[in-house]
Structure formats: C-alpha cells, structure tokens
Amino acid sequence: MRADRKAWLGAGIVALGLLPPVADLLQARLPTHVLVLLPLLAGGGAVAGAALARGRPAGWTAAPSLLAGAATLGFWLIPRWIDAALAAPAVAAVRTASLVFLAGLPLGWGWAQAGPVLRLFVLANAAAMLAVMGWIELVVPARLCNSYLLADQRNLGLGLLVLAGVVVAGAALRALAGGDQADATERATRRASPRMASPQEPSATNTITAGIGSRKP
Amino acid sequence: MADARTSAGIADRGRTWIVLYLATAGVVILLMMVFGLVMRLAQSEWIALDPAFYYQLLTVHGIGMVGIAALGGVAVLWHYLSAHVALRPAALAINLVLFMLGVAMILWAVFIGGFAPAWTFLYPLPAVGSSNGQWQAWSAVLDLTGVLLIGVGFLILCLEMGRGIVAAYGGLGRGLGWHVLFAGSKEKVPPPTVVAGTMVVIVTTLALIAGATIVAMTILNVLFPALAIDPLIAKNMIYFFGHTFINATIYMAVVVVYELLPRITGRPWKTSKVFLAGWTLSTTMVLVIYPHHLLMDFAMPGWALAIGQVLSYVNSLPVLVVTGLGALAILHRSGISWDVVSTLLLIAMFGWMAGVIPAVVDATISVNYVMHNTMWVPGHFHFYLLLGLLPMIFAFMLHLARGEDVAAHGGDLSALLYLGFGLGFVAMFLLGGWASVPRRWAVHLPEWLVWDRIAAVMAVGVVVLATVFVVTFLLRIPRILRHG
Ligand code: HEM
Ligand SMILES: [Cu+2]
Numbered sequence: 001m002r003a004d005r006k007a008w009l010g011a012g013i014v015a016l017g018l019l020p021p022v023a024d025l026l027q028a029r030l031p032t033h034v035l036v037l038l039p040l041l042a043g044g045g046a047v048a049g050a051a052l053a054r055g056r057p058a059g060w061t062a063a064p065s066l067l068a069g070a071a072t073l074g075f076w077l078i079p080r081w082i083d084a085a086l087a088a089p090a091v092a093a094v095r096t097a098s099l100v101f102l103a104g105l106p107l108g109w110g111w112a113q114a115g116p117v118l119r120l121f122v123l124a125n126a127a128a129m130l131a132v133m134g135w136i137e138l139v140v141p142a143r144l145c146n147s148y149l150l151a152d153q154r155n156l157g158l159g160l161l162v163l164a165g166v167v168v169a170g171a172a173l174r175a176l177a178g179g180d181q182a183d184a185t186e187r188a189t190r191r192a193s194p195r196m197a198s199p200q201e202p203s204a205t206n207t208i209t210a211g212i213g214s215r216k217p
Numbered sequence: 218m219a220d221a222r223t224s225a226g227i228a229d230r231g232r233t234w235i236v237l238y239l240a241t242a243g244v245v246i247l248l249m250m251v252f253g254l255v256m257r258l259a260q261s262e263w264i265a266l267d268p269a270f271y272y273q274l275l276t277v278h279g280i281g282m283v284g285i286a287a288l289g290g291v292a293v294l295w296h297y298l299s300a301h302v303a304l305r306p307a308a309l310a311i312n313l314v315l316f317m318l319g320v321a322m323i324l325w326a327v328f329i330g331g332f333a334p335a336w337t338f339l340y341p342l343p344a345v346g347s348s349n350g351q352w353q354a355w356s357a358v359l360d361l362t363g364v365l366l367i368g369v370g371f372l373i374l375c376l377e378m379g380r381g382i383v384a385a386y387g388g389l390g391r392g393l394g395w396h397v398l399f400a401g402s403k404e405k406v407p408p409p410t411v412v413a414g415t416m417v418v419i420v421t422t423l424a425l426i427a428g429a430t431i432v433a434m435t436i437l438n439v440l441f442p443a444l445a446i447d448p449l450i451a452k453n454m455i456y457f458f459g460h461t462f463i464n465a466t467i468y469m470a471v472v473v474v475y476e477l478l479p480r481i482t483g484r485p486w487k488t489s490k491v492f493l494a495g496w497t498l499s500t501t502m503v504l505v506i507y508p509h510h511l512l513m514d515f516a517m518p519g520w521a522l523a524i525g526q527v528l529s530y531v532n533s534l535p536v537l538v539v540t541g542l543g544a545l546a547i548l549h550r551s552g553i554s555w556d557v558v559s560t561l562l563l564i565a566m567f568g569w570m571a572g573v574i575p576a577v578v579d580a581t582i583s584v585n586y587v588m589h590n591t592m593w594v595p596g597h598f599h600f601y602l603l604l605g606l607l608p609m610i611f612a613f614m615l616h617l618a619r620g621e622d623v624a625a626h627g628g629d630l631s632a633l634l635y636l637g638f639g640l641g642f643v644a645m646f647l648l649g650g651w652a653s654v655p656r657r658w659a660v661h662l663p664e665w666l667v668w669d670r671i672a673a674v675m676a677v678g679v680v681v682l683a684t685v686f687v688v689t690f691l692l693r694i695p696r697i698l699r700h701g
Binding site for chain 2 (some may be wrong): 115124127
C-alpha cells in the first residue's frame with residue numbers, strides 16, 4: 001500500500017474511534033475503553049507514523065520515539081485522566097490529539113525505524129508492564145476510576161493479563177519461526193544497499209549485516 | 218562507517234569485553250566465596266557474627282553468585298557463539314554497565330540499608346521486613362531496582378544473541394535444529410553451541426519477563442502495602458524466574474565442553490538428532506519443573522506438583538545424557554593427555570551429573586517433606602554450581618590464559634585438589650541435610666558443628682585453589698589482549 005493511502009487508513013481508524021455511537025459504546029465499559037478505544041486512537045496514529053517512516057531511514061530516532069510514545073500512552077492510562085476525559089470534553093479532545101500525534105505517531109515511526117533487538121525489547125517490557133497493570137487492577141481494594149464499577153476494573157485486569165500473555169506468545173512464536181529475519185530482508189531490499197558478508201564468517205549473510213546496519217545511523 | 222565498525226566487531230568478537238567479563242566474574246567469585254566461608258565459620262562458632270549480618274551475607278552471597286554465574290556463563294557462550302553467528306559487542310558493554318550499576322545498588326541496599334531477605338526476596342518478606350524495622354523500606358526498593366537493572370542488561374544480551382541466531386539460521390526453531398529433527402533437513406545444521414545458545418535465549422528471556430513482573434509488583438507492595446498480591450502466585454513467579462535463570466547459566470557454560478573437548482582431542486562434536494532432541498526436551502521441561510520449589514505449599518494444585526516431581530526426574534537428563542555420552546565418545550581411546558583444562562572439563566561433567574542426583578532426590582514429594590529447607594538443598598546446588606558450573610568457567614579462563622593453545626600444559630593436580638576440597642565441602646552440606654540441619658540459620662546447635670567445621674576447612678581449600686585459577690588468568694590478561 002502506498003504511504004499516503006496508509007495515512008488515510010490511519011485517519012480512518014481514528015475517525016472510527018471518534019464516531020459518537022462507537023465512542024459512547026466503547027466508553028460505556030472500562031475494559032473496552034482501555035483495550036479498544038485507546039488502542040484505536042493510538043493505532044490510527046501508529047499506522048500513519050509507520051507510513052511516514054517508509055523510505056526515511058533514521059535508526060537513531062527509534063528508541064527516543066518509542067519512549068516518547070510509550071510515555072504519552074502511559075499518561076493517558078492513569079485512572080485520574082481516564083475519569084477526566086469522560087467528564088470534560090476539552091480533556092477528551094486533548095487526549096485524542098495527543099494519543100494520535102504524541103503516542104501513536106511516534107510509536108509507529110519508532111517501530112518502523114527499530115531493529116529486531118529494540119522491537120523485542122519493547123515487546124518484552126510491554127508484556128511485563130501489561131502484566132503489572134493487570135495485576136494491580138485485579139488486587140487493588142479500591143476503585144481506581146470513579147466512573148466505573150469494581151467489576152469492570154477486575155475485567156480490565158484480566159484483559160491486560162491476557163494481552164500480556166498474547167504479546168509474549170506472539171513474539172515467541174514469531175522468533176521461533178524466524179519472523180524478524182523476514183523483516184530484516186525486507187528492509188535490506190527496500191533500501192537496496194548491498195553489504196558485504198563478513199569474509200571469515202560463512203553464516204554471516206547479507207541479512208545479518210543488513211540487520212546490523214539498519215540500527216546504525 | 219557502520220560497516221567498518223560492524224566487521225571489526227565480528228573480527229574481534231568482543232574479545233576485550235569477554236576478558237573484562239571473566240575478570241569481573243573471577244574477582245567477584247573469590248569475594249563471594251570468602252563471604253560463604255565467613256558464613257560457615259560463623260555457623261562453626263569459630264568466629265562471632267551478628268546474626269543480622271549473617272543474613273546480609275547470605276543475601277549477597279546468593280544473589281552475587283547467581284548473577285556472576287550468569288556473567289561468567291554468558292562470557293563463555295558469547296565467545297563461542299560469536300564464531301558461528303554475527304553478534305554486536307555493544308550488547309556486552311550495555312549489559313556490563315547495567316550489571317555494575319545493579320550490583321552497586323544491591324550492595325548499598327544490603328550492607329547499608331540492612332536489606333536481607335535472601336536472594337529469593339520471597340513475597341511479602343521485603344515489605345514485612347520494612348514495616349517491622351528489620352531494614353529500611355528504601356533499601357528494599359533500591360535492592361529490587363538493582364535486580365531489575367541487571368535483568369534488563371541480560372534481556373538485551375539475550376535479545377542480541379537471539380537476533381544473531383535468527384539472522385544466521387532463520388529462526389530460533391532452526392537454532393534448535395527443528396528442521397533437522399522434524400523435517401530431516403540436512404541444511405544449515407546448527408552446531409552444538411548454537412543449539413545451546415538458542416535454548417538459553419528462549420528460557421532466559423521468558424524467565425526475565427516473569428521476573429521483572431514480580432519484582433515490580435514487590436516494589437509496589439513495599440511502597441503501598443495495601444497493594445497485596447497472592448503470595449502463592451508470587452512464589453510461583455519468583456521460582457519460575459529464579460529456577461530458570463540459574464539453570465540457564467549451566468546451559469551457557471556447558472558450551473565450553475562442546476567446543477574445547479573436540480579441539481583437545483581432535484575429534485569433532487557432531488550435532489546428531491538425539492542431541493537435538495535432548496536439547497529441545499530440556500528447553501521445554503526446564504520451564505515447567507519449577508514447582509519442585511513449592512512441594513511444601515499444600516495450596517498448590519496437585520497436578521502442578523506432580524509435574525514438578527515427574528518432570529524434574531526427566532528434565533536434566535536429556536541434555537546430561539547427550540552431553541555425557543558425547544563427551545565419552547570423544548574421549549574414548551582418544552589418547553588425550555590430561556592437564557588442568559581438560560581435567561576441569563571432566564570434573565565439570567562429573568559435578569553437573571552427580572549434583573543432579575541429590576537434586577532429583579529432593580524433588581520427590583515424600584523426600585521433600587523431610588529434606589525441604591535443610592542443608593540438603595544448598596548441598597545439591599553447590600554440587601553442580603561449585604563442581605559443575607565453576608570448573609567450566611575456570612577451564613575457559615585458563616584456556617584463554619594459554620592463548621587458546623590446546624596442547625597439554627600440566628597442572629592437573631590443582632584441578633584434582635579443587636575437586637577434593639569441593640567434594641568435601643559439598644558433602645558436609647549433604648550430611649547436614651541428612652541429619653535435618655536447617656538451611657539459612659545463622660546460629661547452629663552444638664550437635665551440628667562437626668559438619669560446619671569440616672566444611673569451613675574444606676572451603677578454605679576451595680578458596681585457595683579458586684584463587685590460583687583466577688589469579689593465573691588475571692596475570693595473563695595483558696598477553697591475552699595483545700595476542701587477541
Ligand atoms: C567456597 C565456596 C562457597 C562457600 C564456602 C559457600 C558457602 C555457602 C553458605 C555457608 C551458604 C548458606 C547455607 C545455609 O546456611 O543455608 C551458601 C548459600 C548459597 N550459595 Fe554458596 N558457597 C560457596 C560457593 C558457591 C557458589 C560457587 C555458588 C553459585 C555459583 C553459590 C551459591 C549459593 C546460593 C545460591 C546460596 C543460597 C542462598 C540462600 O539460601 O538464599 N555458592 N553458600
Ligand atoms: Cu529448581
């Protein structure tokens with residue numbers, strides 16, 4: 001798909017999340033609010049960010065972008081701000097904008113720029129964070145969000161734990177099957193920069209050196 | 218620019234870093250051994266020690282040895298893996314920095330903040346000790362944050378090794394040789410080192426993710442005691458992490474056996490289907506047998522304990538058998554002339570295999586009722602760590618110290634003495650366990666002192682010989698680096 005079409009796709013995803021009936025439906029329950037609505041908004045930005053990164057290799061931006069995106073996302077996951085976005089339309093608007101442009105966009109960009117080690121590092125940390133968040137939601141005695149019931153909170157906790165498991169299982173299966181090698185090859189051909197295999201190292205194919213180069217400026 | 222740096226990295230394969238890792242490991246091993254000796258002397262009532270200080274030493278000795286086992290093990294693995302797979306030494310550097318930082322935090326937390334819940338930081342001990350004034354809450358947070366940092370370092374290292382294996386072999390499944398094992402392919406058969414490296418990457422990464430989760434939860438619990446989690450789930454996660462992490466260190470270090478024995482004897486170590494099957498079996502089983510640490514927890518579901526017992530019997534066996542038989546096949550009528558390196562390798566194989574026996578005994582539920590938390594437990598793990606893992610690391614150090622020359626250089630007496638003292642030391646733990654001496658007690662009854670005292674004497678011998686090995690290596694470092 002061409003880059004500008006991807007950007008439209010991203011905008012479409014965001015718009016879907018903003019449609020009043022959809023937004024109302026998703027915000028009615030805490031699990032869908034956190035596990036569907038927020039990912040829709042950030043995901044739309046991420047699709048666009050990844051599209052922007054095409055043909056603009058800048059490996060050094062990967063880690064800072066991912067960190068910035070994660071921080072923004074983390075901020076809007078704080079229960080106090082989930083409540084605030086429900087109560088005040090202005091906060092909701094700021095949240096939508098920052099989830100799209102300050103969370104999704106840098107996450108998509110950074111992901112596209114990142115090499116396999118950084119990507120897996122992000123996934124491993126995301127899994128641990130999701131598990132910790134889920135566990136907190138399950139055990140904390142009080143309600144964290146004023147707007148939702150305790151049962152919703154427990155469901156969200158379960159959902160986050162399941163998500164953590166899915167992330168780990170997905171990444172593990174991909175690594176077993178060699179998914180990231182396909183990525184590296186794809187990037188190598190995209191940039192069409194032939195690199196020498198190491199002379200004394202028969203198994204060090206182009207793929208490896210491409211994988212290495214892609215992380216270096 | 219990137220390419221110049223990259224190919225230089227492949228050429229020297231991070232040699233300077235490997236030497237730095239081994240030097241760090243050597244020095245810390247000696248220091249931790251001295252801490253262990255002090256604990257034994259205190260239990261012997263030969264020196265007077267504040268019990269609180271004993272528990273601090275216990276905590277530092279435990280976490281220090283586990284961490285350094287991983288650091289030394291990964292040095293061995295990286296050195297040999299990087300001959301088969303292109304790896305970027307930057308990961309070694311990042312890990313070492315995080316490791317040092319974490320160690321400094323842990324030492325500060327334990328010796329200045331008084332944090333001493335043993336290396337297993339069993340939930341809810343960190344918070345309990347903080348609230349009843351045994352140690353400062355900040356020290357619990359500082360210690361566990363240090364543990365997190367060290368975990369992050371090893372995670373990066375594992376991911377880099379995993380990336381290298383995936384890039385060179387086309388997936389971790391192929392690193393384990395599944396295409397050979399299940400599809401009969403003869404292409405790109407992974408050498409033993411790659412197989413072991415793949416296993417280590419898989420199990421350590423999973424262990425670290427679980428470990429980070431439970432450490433973070435424990436930190437939160439110290440800070441906000443109202444955030445109480447289920448202690449049994451916490452224990453499950455801690456042992457999934459701890460058991461897997463420490464086991465993997467042996468699987469890292471055993472690579473030196475696969476690489477050196479063939480060089481010494483001039484006979485190749487081929488990857489057979491049996492070898493691959495053994496490693497694949499152990500990869501899965503090492504992840505599911507940790508419940509053998511929870512056999513006394515009556516609330517655990519019966520099936521989990523059954524898995525813990527039954528698979529513990531089988532777990533180590535596949536790799537042990539393929540390694541032991543492989544080594545025997547290589548050594549049989551090879552006309553090898555023994556010297557310190559080859560003797561250490563043989564001791565390592567013996568220590569690993571023999572150490573598994575008391576481990577398996579203790580993983581039997583009916584035995585565990587009696588032996589649990591007795592000295593039997595340190596008995597079995599010191600057996601395969603002191604006499605299995607460390608000899609592998611020492612052999613690697615001495616091998617590098619000789620400029621990787623595999624001709625026999627003598628010195629096997631020192632290896633045999635190490636074995637002798639080590640066996641004596643370990644036997645006293647096991648005998649103590651046999652007599653139901655509890656583990657982790659600062660003060661012992663008069664009836665128990667006999668084992669403590671013999672062990673203390675033996676430990677002196679172990680420390681002396683370990684010093685000989687480490688100092689030999691340290692003195693040769695300038696030459697190793699020059700000949701790099
Ligand atoms: C001269 C060598 C050594 C001596 C004198 C020594 C001594 C000790 C002593 C006295 C204990 C406490 C036993 C108890 O009362 O429960 C202990 C525990 C332990 N040791 Fe060692 N040790 C030595 C080598 C090692 C090595 C090489 C390793 C690992 C690579 C190791 C790992 C551990 C661990 C993990 C514990 C358990 C700590 C705990 O219970 O939390 N030790 N050691
Ligand atoms: Cu275990």
